[in-house]
Amino acid sequence: MDSRARWYFGLMSGTSLDGIDGVLAEFSEGKCRVALHGSAPLAPDLRAELLALNTSGNDELHRAALAANALARGYAGLVHGLLAQAGLPPEAVHAIGAHGQTVRHRPQAFGGTGYTLQLNNPALLAECTGITVVADFRSRDVAAGGQGAPLVPAFHQGVFGQAGRTVAVLNLGGISNLSILRAGGGVLGFDCGPANALMDHWCERHTGRPYDAAGAWARSGRPIGALLHAMLAEPFLAAPPPKSTGRDLFNPRWLARQLDGTGSGDASPQDVQATLAEFTARSCAQELRRHAPECGLLIVCGGGALNQYLMERLQALLPGVGVEDSGCHGLPPLQVEAAAFAWLARQCMAGEAANLPSVTGARGARILGAIYPA
Structure with missing residues (x-):
């Protein structure tokens, strides 16, 4: 070398x-x-x-x-x-x-x-x-x-930006963050909410595994409507950018309040996992539609890009938008x-x-x- x-x-x-x-x-x-x-x-x-x-x-x-x-x-x-x-x-x-x-x-x-x-x-x-x-x-x-966050949008612009086309980059780590790279060169970026942090917590608690490989466990469940609705009502999601978040907000105590508040504490664990996956997908998809309705390409990176079920849900919620992992654009997700x-x-x-x-x-x-x- x-x-x-x-x-x-x-x-x-x-x-x-x-x-x-x-x-x-x-x-x-x-x-x-x-x-x-x-x-x-x-x-x-x-x-x-x-x-x-x-x-x-x-x-x-x-x-x-x-x-x-x-x-x-x-x-x-x-x-x-x-x-x-x-x-x-x-x-x-x-x-x-x-x-x-x-x-x-x-x-x-x-x-x-x-x-x-x-x-x-x-x-x-x-x-x-x-x-x-x-x-x-x-x-x-x-x-x-x-x-102080997110700091990666400037890097995303240099690596993934395309002249004359609005492209979005979604990082699915513990927290999800979105970079919107405008066709004219402007950049907007912010956190959307939790990505793997809550899904990994719930998976480890109920299966002993550190994460839900490929989203297979979430796929085996069905989202709980009342629980999903309550999660999507979290005020952080509706706040305008600039905004960032972390485990200070989205932590096991937050999840327990959502479960208790909707009477979902006795729901099957896989249904809760499916709800968490749907919450992540919807919170990200609605932010993209809100801030960049013209966007035709969503590049996904981070560990969540390896969650096949989550990627499928993003694609289903964003018809007309190409949802691709960052490896297709020269830099693998991890x-x-x-x-x-x-x-x-x-x-x-x-x-x-x-x-x-x-x-x-x-x-x-x-x-x-x-x-x-x-």
Whole structure:
């Protein structure tokens, strides 16, 4: 592999907590080329702790610091594995973009600024790898009055935008977020609601499996009308952009309230799973119709793109729109977000802005990220 190329790592552990994805990428003439992709599972105890840290608990500052250390070491292990596979020394890599694990996201709250919190130890990651690390991508946008999320629409525009045609990109991670890439070059992006976070929770609770492979379990059930109606009445869905969300809102307690409020607590688990899948599909489809009725192509990425049942439901709800996974457009679904954070690291190292005020609501373009030199 060419050691003269300007390589970047992008690392991503998302809201779904299904593991760490990493890519080794280079950027030339505005294009992204992913040379290698790897993934690593989160250790069960670390996954459980990261999930628990989404809510207040005993001694959480100490626990969060230890979890951040463990996560950084997991990142470092994946980086070393990819370096060995590529045959590259650490000094051949310009920087690592490491997002960290979001455990709280409350922008524009508490006096108007709010905060967003990602567990990470980028200093430890730099020590473990010998590579410069760029982290803390969201907080500058939040400080500038923005949501700090989503940050990927600018990357989506460069990778998936098509001149003269409106294209939408739907990322189905733990949370769903939509990028609308206008024919004239404008970009709109926002979170739609939950994607895999609630489906994975329900599947693990009732089957012991971490996710519903291909959506087969959801396919075996039937959506519960009253429960679906109550879920779709969640005020976040009707709010105008800019907007972002996370486990602060869409968590097991939220789901329990929906079940209790509609008397669906005794429903079959597979029917609840079918309802959650339908909720995700409808919340995304209605946002696309609301904000880009002219759109004829929806490109889907993230782990949810591998959920065949969910993809079928999106297509059924969006007649006349081509629903395709991102692999059809040069970047497989599980590589897109990690590649976006490699790009964000590149932007920071180059001293170039990476947020889109039209997406986040920030007061202006900002350079995102904090640099931890090798």
